[in-house]
Amino acid sequence: MAKQVPDTRNVGKDAMTPEGTVNRAALAAIFNPEDLNALEMALQLKDRVGNATVHILTMGPQRAADIIREAMFRGADGGYLLSGREFAGSDTLATSYALACALRKINPDIIVAGRQAIDGDTAQVGPQVAEKLDLPQVTYAEELVDVKEGEITIKRRLERGTEVVVSPLPAVITVNSSAKECRPRNAKRVMKYKYALATSELAEAEHNRKAFVEERDYLHIIEFSATDVNPDPEQLGLAGSPTKVKKIENVVFQAKEAKTLTAEDKDIEALMQELIASHTLG
Amino acid sequence: MANFYLDNKDLQYHLSHPLMKRIIELKERNFADAKEYDYAPQDVEDALDSYRRVLEIVGDVCGEVIAPNAEGVDHEGPRVVNDHVEYASGTVRNIEALNEAGLGGMTLPRKYDGLNMPVTCFAMANEMVARADAGFENIWGLQDCAETINEFATEEIKAKFLPRVSAGETCAMDLTEPDAGSDLGAVMLKATWDETAGVWRLNGCKRFITNGDGDISLVLARTEEGTKDARGLSMLIYDKRDGGVKVRRIENKLGIKGSPTCELVFNNAPAVLVGDRKMGLIKYVMSLMNAARLGIAAQSTGLSEAAYREALKYAQEREQFGKPIIKFAAVSEMLKNMEAKTIASRALLYETARFVDIYKQLTHISHDRSLEAEERAEMKFYNRLADGFTPLAKMFASEYANEVAYDSIQIHGGSGYMKDYACERLYRDARIMNIYEGTTQLQVVAAINHVTKGTYLEQIMRYEEVEHSEATKAMAEKLVELRKVYEQVVERVESLDKETAGYKDFHSRRLVEIAGYIIISHILLRQADEMTEEYLNPTKIFVKYATKKITEAASYINESETSDVELFR
Numbered sequence: 034m035a036k037q038v039p040d041t042r043n044v045g046k047d048a049m050t051p052e053g054t055v056n057r058a059a060l061a062a063i064f065n066p067e068d069l070n071a072l073e074m075a076l077q078l079k080d081r082v083g084n085a086t087v088h089i090l091t092m093g094p095q096r097a098a099d100i101i102r103e104a105m106f107r108g109a110d111g112g113y114l115l116s117g118r119e120f121a122g123s124d125t126l127a128t129s130y131a132l133a134c135a136l137r138k139i140n141p142d143i144i145v146a147g148r149q150a151i152d153g154d155t156a157q158v159g160p161q162v163a164e165k166l167d168l169p170q171v172t173y174a175e176e177l178v179d180v181k182e183g184e185i186t187i188k189r190r191l192e193r194g195t196e197v198v199v200s201p202l203p204a205v206i207t208v209n210s211s212a213k214e215c216r217p218r219n220a221k222r223v224m225k226y227k228y229a230l231a232t233s234e235l236a237e238a239e240h241n242r243k244a245f246v247e248e249r250d251y252l253h254i255i256e257f258s259a260t261d262v263n264p265d266p267e268q269l270g271l272a273g274s275p276t277k278v279k280k281i282e283n284v285v286f287q288a289k290e291a292k293t294l295t296a297e298d299k300d301i302e303a304l305m306q307e308l309i310a311s312h313t314l315g
Numbered sequence: 316m317a318n319f320y321l322d323n324k325d326l327q328y329h330l331s332h333p334l335m336k337r338i339i340e341l342k343e344r345n346f347a348d349a350k351e352y353d354y355a356p357q358d359v360e361d362a363l364d365s366y367r368r369v370l371e372i373v374g375d376v377c378g379e380v381i382a383p384n385a386e387g388v389d390h391e392g393p394r395v396v397n398d399h400v401e402y403a404s405g406t407v408r409n410i411e412a413l414n415e416a417g418l419g420g421m422t423l424p425r426k427y428d429g430l431n432m433p434v435t436c437f438a439m440a441n442e443m444v445a446r447a448d449a450g451f452e453n454i455w456g457l458q459d460c461a462e463t464i465n466e467f468a469t470e471e472i473k474a475k476f477l478p479r480v481s482a483g484e485t486c487a488m489d490l491t492e493p494d495a496g497s498d499l500g501a502v503m504l505k506a507t508w509d510e511t512a513g514v515w516r517l518n519g520c521k522r523f524i525t526n527g528d529g530d531i532s533l534v535l536a537r538t539e540e541g542t543k544d545a546r547g548l549s550m551l552i553y554d555k556r557d558g559g560v561k562v563r564r565i566e567n568k569l570g571i572k573g574s575p576t577c578e579l580v581f582n583n584a585p586a587v588l589v590g591d592r593k594m595g596l597i598k599y600v601m602s603l604m605n606a607a608r609l610g611i612a613a614q615s616t617g618l619s620e621a622a623y624r625e626a627l628k629y630a631q632e633r634e635q636f637g638k639p640i641i642k643f644a645a646v647s648e649m650l651k652n653m654e655a656k657t658i659a660s661r662a663l664l665y666e667t668a669r670f671v672d673i674y675k676q677l678t679h680i681s682h683d684r685s686l687e688a689e690e691r692a693e694m695k696f697y698n699r700l701a702d703g704f705t706p707l708a709k710m711f712a713s714e715y716a717n718e719v720a721y722d723s724i725q726i727h728g729g730s731g732y733m734k735d736y737a738c739e740r741l742y743r744d745a746r747i748m749n750i751y752e753g754t755t756q757l758q759v760v761a762a763i764n765h766v767t768k769g770t771y772l773e774q775i776m777r778y779e780e781v782e783h784s785e786a787t788k789a790m791a792e793k794l795v796e797l798r799k800v801y802e803q804v805v806e807r808v809e810s811l812d813k814e815t816a817g818y819k820d821f822h823s824r825r826l827v828e829i830a831g832y833i834i835i836s837h838i839l840l841r842q843a844d845e846m847t848e849e850y851l852n853p854t855k856i857f858v859k860y861a862t863k864k865i866t867e868a869a870s871y872i873n874e875s876e877t878s879d880v881e882l883f884r
Contacts, residue, residue: 217375218416221430224365227364245357
């Protein structure tokens with residue numbers, strides 16, 4: 034599972050709309066960083082097992098097909114785009130519901146996702162999907178230790194150390210940014226998959242491109258609409274989202290919060306004590 | 316997210332050159348591969364798009380992996396462990412990333428798992444890798460040894476070794492020995508035929524071998540017992556998997572410290588012959604060297620780019636007397652000259668690479684079918700230009716890399732002399748570039764023939780036929796004047812050389828440089844016509860600089876008597 038997100042790491046002054054929602058037009062759309070760590074772990078799984086395929090599932094507008102192509106350039110075999118107006122306005126609950134519906138249809142052996150997306154930072158979708166599918170979950174995964182028939186061993190990154198756990202399969206694994214970085218795009222794969230299109234993109238493609246893609250199955254990104262995944266409409270999109278944003282406030286740091294210190298040891302010592310006492314440090 | 320391709324408009328410009336279309340047509344031969352390989356292009360536009368995408372990957376790996384590793388590699392360096400080279404950890408990581416990106420065998424045909432890209436694109440990749448880490452570029456750039464294998468070896472040898480290069484195995488060319496540096500005809504490493512095993516056996520020593528412990532090595536060796544000159548030398552391939560070569564030591568060098576320069580001991584090492592016996596130096600090393608020289612031109616251009624950028628960044632950030640030092644005329648003039656030299660290196664480099672591409676590709680085609688008369692003429696035409704331009708490109712780019720790196724430190728002031736900034740590493744790395752793969756002095760020896768034979772003059776006349784915009788017209792007229800100066804001094808030198816042998820030798824570097832300045836200026840003029848905003852200023856700066864240099868050299872020649880030759884003996 035992966036998500037296309039606005040690049041909130043490079044935020045400018047137009048990042049938010051006056052209504053308090055993210056101004057997607059002002060921010061580049063990128064592959065959610067921890068989903069790239071997850072992709073790498075999935076590709077490592079494939080490297081180890083050999084006879085396996087890696088597919089990306091993403092929910093989003095048509096242009097989210099970009100991250101499926103990106104994943105194919107880096108080693109994924111293909112992908113599924115879950116797209117449609119019915120999904121608009123989904124919070125984590127509605128998102129995980131929609132994804133779970135699609136996953137029931139795809140029926141994978143292992144589901145790997147990033148820990149959280151940089152636009153919402155909730156880290157809820159992965160675990161919610163696991164609950165909905167009644168699967169075991171391993172969160173904060175940092176390293177794939179081993180995988181064998183019906184069982185996976187994962188090293189988890191915790192606040193004060195690491196932990197190695199064994200989980201039965203199928204399972205949902207959410208991956209931390211401390212895991213191995215994703216491998217780069219591969220030259221031959223880029224040349225092979227650069228024309229890959231999702232179903233709705235294909236319908237809009239110009240004649241020659243359309244014919245070219247239609248002749249080649251591997252260039253076809255499968256697109257699911259809401260009806261394709263048999264959901265309960267009440268649980269989709271805005272209707273299925275109990276989260277309501279009450280208000281968004283701009284936080285402006287003011288000069289009165291600043292403190293002037295001398296370079297003397299006792300001043301620095303005092304500040305350290307204060308920060309430790311307030312649990313800002315340590 | 317640093318990307319050394321996307322952040323470099325000048326590099327991108329060269330991919331859009333009109334000659335690329337012809338190069339692609341020759342490289343793809345009616346796009347026949349598209350039926351067999353899912354990554355082969357359908358047409359010219361598709362091919363160009365693929366090149367751009369692949370170069371973007373190179374730019375990403377360079378910016379995100381190789382450049383951040385460069386300092387660590389410079390400090391750590393490679394070591395000898397159990398008679399073999401162990402790379403610095405950053406080097407290992409660089410190789411891993413490039414191999415994950417599938418960038419081995421960039422120019423090799425698809426049937427050997429290559430990417431079938433033009434030499435021009437490979438040079439671009441090399442330039443970016445060198446900008447990230449010049450020493451590492453040596454290791455990676457040596458994949459061009461595979462081009463020589465592809466051109467001259469049997470199908471059996473190609474099928475064995477080339478896919479391994481595509482998979483990312485590294486190469487080496489084992490040419491020099493303690494008593495055979497610039498004079499390769501003196502190579503003594505002995506090759507004897509082992510009848511029982513059916514292989515050649517190599518015995519002896521090689522020295523100054525870059526990446527000497529590479530997976531696949533091209534070795535220049537003496538197969539003809541009793542001979543002492545170039546005619547007894549052949550080219551062989553040694554496969555590291557077979558064993559028989561020990562690394563005695565790694566040289567401790569001034570720069571490019573990540574690149575292991577090895578002394579090798581061959582002890583009955585098995586090897587296979589490439590092409591014909593006795594043609595080792597005469598034919599195959601010449602081919603290897605031409606490719607390697609273009610590689611150094613690319614490496615040098617990458618280094619200039621890095622040194623210029625370091626200096627620019629520092630000059631913008633460093634404040635003195637209440638303003639950034641870039642605001643001082645003396646500093647900004649240096650920076651503008653550095654920029655112009657970098658753009659000039661690149662212009663000459665890719666002009667040369669395009670010539671090489673066309674003639675090399677026609678050569679490959681001629682192995683499969685006989686060429687039409689027109690194609691034969693085209694091949695001859697570009698072959699001559701490639702031969703003439705390669706030493707020029709190597710010489711100018713490597714000398715400029717040194718000048719730009721020198722000025723980069725100067726702009727950093729005292730800080731630049733400390734180990735804290737990258738400019739000191741770049742300065743050390745640059746120093747080898749006008750030495751190895753033929754010193755500048757040897758490039759002059761190769762280039763002077765083209766002064767005499769008229770290769771440069773003919774090409775300059777062709778450039779003069781180009782129509783210019785209002786913006787560059789005056790410069791074009793200036794270049795015509797300078798061409799006349801060139802003709803005059805060439806005539807003077809040639810006629811006086813008839814009186815006093817050695818007079819032409821004495822002035823050869825000056826003559827070659829004059830030709831080079833005019834040629835580079837013409838290429839830049841064309842760029843300024845096409846993209847005025849980007850190129851007009853640096854072109855003006857370069858033409859001014861070229862005018863000064865030509866005037867100075869011409870004046871020296873015209874003032875010089877034949878007796879001057881004795882002065883310097």
